[in-house]
Amino acid sequence: MDDNTLRQIIADILEGNTEKFEKIMQLYQKPIFLYCYHMLGNYAEAEDSGQEVFLNAFRSLNKYNPAIPFGTWLYKIAYNQCIDVIRKRKLAKYLPFFYQDEKENKHVDLQIEANYFDEYIQQAMSKLSAEERNLLILRCVEDKSYEEISLILNQNNATLRKKYERSAAKFRKHYAQVKGVKPYDIGQGSGFKRTFS
Template sequence: MDELINKRINEVLKGNQDSFEEIVILFQHRLYHVCYRMLGSREEAQDIAQEAFVRAYSNLHTFDQKRKFSTWIFRIATNLCIDRIRKKKPDYSLDAQVPGTEGLDMYSQIAAAEDLPEEEVERMETQERVQYEIGRLPEKYRSVITLRYMEELPLQEIADILDLPLGTVKTRVHRGRDALRKQIGTM
């Protein structure tokens, strides 16, 4: 896979812009999912994933082909997500009351899947709750938890993506997991 990517990169650097489209196709879904899990918004995830590809294309000449392209593009996207998180204030709380209603909160606005068995509904609610709680983590924990448990990346690759020492990544995974456990409490 890395050989194919490096071949396409060389073609792009020689002027064949169509080869970059193949790279985008290979990584677009995984990159979008990383962004979505960090930001919790489909629109923002699409914007950031697109911006990551634009930046990668613009800076392709700086990519060290001895390294993995996936690590490089995930680093770009993760940094863009972190920047977005830092600039953004929380939009709303799920506990907040919906304007113009009597006692309905934002939880009631989450789409219900009525035709699913009870176990599937519980699983979906748990996943939504975990995703919500991950979104509440400080960004330094959110990024490592997302990359480790949602994208199932190895610790060393996470360290490369975030440009952090491996020990720092291990510590943040541990502390992020503890913080997440405390936030969730007993589900």
């Protein structure tokens, strides 16, 4: 759906044609559910959170700023919803996701993607903070640009890039620890040979 069509649908909804919100749900329901699922690691919670996201979006549609991409605005609502759920359950475990090395380490990407539900990945992810997991999920799983993430998290690009590098390094370190290998073995072929202290 192009931006003009989406803007028109939003305008129609705000004018009282509320059944058109169904089109927005059809467009974004699956990606929002998957984002919630990756953040929360629980199918039922992800389903409930996805419904809450769309309910909150519908209620707040009159506050939407068209200068921000609609999808980014919706992900910000999803992020806030997931953080609320996490707080309520006191930071329970998250579902793991495959890791994307910023240094174009495709071998590692494919290995981790192939072992998506690997218990080692789950253990490594559980050692990261909620903020670190969220950043990696938005960047790697949801394939969001730093510009989009900065709008979602209200942080500048330079800060996000530094946080991403630190989070990625922590993930590699924890993954190596739970796997029982040296950290630089995780990054073979990437040029990343520094061991972690």
